[in-house]
Amino acid sequence: MTTTNAKAVVFAYHNVGVRSIQTLLAKGIDIALVVTHEDNPAETIWFESVAALCAEHGIPSITPADPKSEDLYAQVAAIAPDFIFSFYYRHMLPVNLLTLAKRGAYNLHGSLLPKYRGRVPVNWAVLHGETETGATLHEMAAKPDAGAIIAQVAVPILPDDTAYEVFGKLTVAAEQTLWQALPGLLSGQVHPLPNQLEQGSYFGGRKPEDGRIDWSASAQQVYNLHRAVAPPYPGAFFDQNGHRFVIGKARLTDREVGNLAIGLHVLDNMIFGVCGDGRAVKILELLSGPRAVTAQELRDMLA
Structure with missing residues (x-):
C-alpha cells in the first residue's frame, strides 16, 4: 500500500x-x-x-x-x-x-x-x-x-x-x-x-407508502415501481379482498389477459397483475405477510 x-x-x-x-x-x-x-x-x-x-x-x-x-x-x-x-x-x-x-x-x-x-x-x-x-x-x-x-x-x-x-x-x-x-x-x-x-x-426521499401499486397505471409503470422497491427494499404492495400483498419477484409479460379487471388474477395456475393499459405483470413471488402465496391459495383468498 x-x-x-x-x-x-x-x-x-x-x-x-x-x-x-x-x-x-x-x-x-x-x-x-x-x-x-x-x-x-x-x-x-x-x-x-x-x-x-x-x-x-x-x-x-x-x-x-x-x-x-x-x-x-x-x-x-x-x-x-x-x-x-x-x-x-x-x-x-x-x-x-x-x-x-x-x-x-x-x-x-x-x-x-x-x-x-x-x-x-x-x-x-x-x-x-x-x-x-x-x-x-x-x-x-x-x-x-x-x-x-x-x-x-x-x-x-x-x-x-x-x-x-x-x-x-x-x-x-x-x-x-x-x-x-x-x-x-x-x-x-x-x-x-x-x-x-x-x-x-x-x-426527495421515498416513504414506504410510495410503494403502493396503482393498477390503473400502465404495466411498464407498475413493473418499474416493483423494480425500484423490490426486496430487500420494502417492496411494491397493494390491498385486495381485505388482504395486503407485496410483490417479491415479477416480470413484464406480453401474455394476453382478455378483458379482465385491473388487479390480481390467477390464470393457468399463474399469478398476474392486470394493469390499466390491458397488459399484465407476471408475479413470480407474491407475499402476504412473511410468506409466499401459491396460485391456489390466492384463488381462495380472492374468491
Missing part, C-alpha cells in the same frame, strides 16, 4: 461507504476520523457496516446525531484535515465544516449529475425507467449535490434490473470513480466541470 501525507475526515455509510474507505486506505490516505450512522432498528440492514470496517482497521469512528454540532466541528478542526469526504452519509454537511478541509471537500453521489440530485437516486432512476445511471464525485457546496463535478463513471440499467441490483453496480462505479480521481486530488491537478443544475433534476 502506498502512503501519502494527506489526512482525511470521512463521513460514510452503506456499501459505498465501505468500499470508498477501502479505496482511500489503498491509496495511502491517513483517515483520522470516520463519522457514520447508528443502524436504524426499523430498517432492513442488508448492507455492510462502516463501523465494523473502522474497528477492523483501528480507525476512530463516531455516530453523532447532528453533523452541525459544535462538538463535531471542534473535533474536525483539531484534526485539520486536508480532505473531507462524504460517501453515502445521509445528512448534509454544514458549509462551515466543509471549509475546514484545506484541500477540498468531496461527495460521492449515486447518479450521473446533474440528474437525480437529492435522496435515493438509484430508486428514482429505476422508477423512471432510466437505462443508465452512475456515480459522480463532486465538490460539496451549500446546496445538495450542486458542486462542480470531478469525475463520473456510468453503469447500465437493464430492463429487468431491480434497484438492489443496480446499487451493486453503482458500488463498483463509486469505487472506480474515486480510484480514478484520487491521483489528481492528491497532486492538486484536478479540472472540475460545471454541474449544470438547470439541465438536471432533484428528488
Whole structure:
C-alpha cells in the first residue's frame, strides 16, 4: 500500500461507504476520523457496516446525531484535515465544516449529475425507467449535490434490473470513480466541470407508502415501481379482498389477459397483475405477510 501525507475526515455509510474507505486506505490516505450512522432498528440492514470496517482497521469512528454540532466541528478542526469526504452519509454537511478541509471537500453521489440530485437516486432512476445511471464525485457546496463535478463513471440499467441490483453496480462505479480521481486530488491537478443544475433534476426521499401499486397505471409503470422497491427494499404492495400483498419477484409479460379487471388474477395456475393499459405483470413471488402465496391459495383468498 502506498502512503501519502494527506489526512482525511470521512463521513460514510452503506456499501459505498465501505468500499470508498477501502479505496482511500489503498491509496495511502491517513483517515483520522470516520463519522457514520447508528443502524436504524426499523430498517432492513442488508448492507455492510462502516463501523465494523473502522474497528477492523483501528480507525476512530463516531455516530453523532447532528453533523452541525459544535462538538463535531471542534473535533474536525483539531484534526485539520486536508480532505473531507462524504460517501453515502445521509445528512448534509454544514458549509462551515466543509471549509475546514484545506484541500477540498468531496461527495460521492449515486447518479450521473446533474440528474437525480437529492435522496435515493438509484430508486428514482429505476422508477423512471432510466437505462443508465452512475456515480459522480463532486465538490460539496451549500446546496445538495450542486458542486462542480470531478469525475463520473456510468453503469447500465437493464430492463429487468431491480434497484438492489443496480446499487451493486453503482458500488463498483463509486469505487472506480474515486480510484480514478484520487491521483489528481492528491497532486492538486484536478479540472472540475460545471454541474449544470438547470439541465438536471432533484428528488426527495421515498416513504414506504410510495410503494403502493396503482393498477390503473400502465404495466411498464407498475413493473418499474416493483423494480425500484423490490426486496430487500420494502417492496411494491397493494390491498385486495381485505388482504395486503407485496410483490417479491415479477416480470413484464406480453401474455394476453382478455378483458379482465385491473388487479390480481390467477390464470393457468399463474399469478398476474392486470394493469390499466390491458397488459399484465407476471408475479413470480407474491407475499402476504412473511410468506409466499401459491396460485391456489390466492384463488381462495380472492374468491
